[in-house]
Amino acid sequence: MTRQLAFDLAGTEALTRADFFVSPSNALALRTLDAWGDWPGHKLILIGPEGTGKTHLTHIWAAEAGAVMLNAADLGQVDLAPLADRPVAVEDADRIDGSEEALFHLHNLVVAKGALLLTAATPPRDWGLTLADLASRMQAAPTVRLDAPDDALLSAVLIKLFADRQIAVPINLIPYLVSRMPRSIGAARTLVSALDALALALGRPITRQLAAEVLDRGGPQ
Structure with a gap:
């Protein structure tokens, strides 16, 4: 491809x-x-x-x-x-x-x-x-x-970050990301940026499979 x-x-x-x-x-x-x-x-x-x-x-x-x-x-x-x-x-x-x-x-x-x-x-x-x-x-x-962001906060931040980039993602992607990503708002920002960049580079939509590829290779930190 x-x-x-x-x-x-x-x-x-x-x-x-x-x-x-x-x-x-x-x-x-x-x-x-x-x-x-x-x-x-x-x-x-x-x-x-x-x-x-x-x-x-x-x-x-x-x-x-x-x-x-x-x-x-x-x-x-x-x-x-x-x-x-x-x-x-x-x-x-x-x-x-x-x-x-x-x-x-x-x-x-x-x-x-x-x-x-x-x-x-x-x-x-x-x-x-x-x-x-x-x-x-x-x-x-x-x-x-301030405590580390809870699930509700991380979910809301991820949804907004994707929306800001005009990216539609599967409904099950957000809880999947929240359960596996580092618990910080900065990490959420880095993760959405990485997913967007990889999806554009590969010409693929952002899915759980694509997210797994990003998370499994160590990002975000």
């Missing part, structure tokens, strides 16, 4: 509230972010492994709170003074890498009258912080945890 050229033309991932699927694994985190005006000390740490939706939730909160979004590793190069008393989100706080003093300064600027959201894969005690004042403030911050 002649192989066809395949191009991945999927659009940029939408990170709005309308595109966020609520499930038992993330409902508490969403409610907690919605109540940001009530956070103790005007701060919150959102904890969860990669692929659980931390970035999506952060974008939702930033849009609704009018927050500035920063990455922890970049804090040392940011002029923090204009952020005083504003809502600020800092992603990957557990990868702070040499910017501990900047995060400490940002914390003190923001929490007086603004709000500070930090995301991390692990609790602050595991960040390896060496600045004692920062460590004490981070460990005293309230936390909310």
Whole structure:
């Protein structure tokens, strides 16, 4: 069979509230972010492994709170003074890498009258912080945890990813994929992309057999 050229033309991932699927694994985190005006000390740490939706939730909160979004590793190069008393989100706080003093300064600027959201894969005690004042403030911050996506969430994400690519798949494909794929939203995105590319290259529809070929050769990771 002649192989066809395949191009991945999927659009940029939408990170709005309308595109966020609520499930038992993330409902508490969403409610907690919605109540940001009530956070103790005007701060919150959102904890969860990669692929659980931390970035999506952060974008939702930033849009609704009018927050500035920063990455922890970049804090040392940011002029923090204009952020005083504003809502600020800092992603990957557990990868702070040499910017501990900047995060400490940002914390003190923001929490007086603004709000500070930090995301991390692990609790602050595991960040390896060496600045004692920062460590004490981070460990005293309230936390909310995102669990690994459950079956309902992974199913909804897969259905939307296929729909975004205008791909019709057999009804039994979704539970088959959910039962065998790694449990992360990133893995769902990678899997749908791989299936689409292989189906285009082979000129075949996406079926359980095609999915088995992709999964059995080790993807997605």
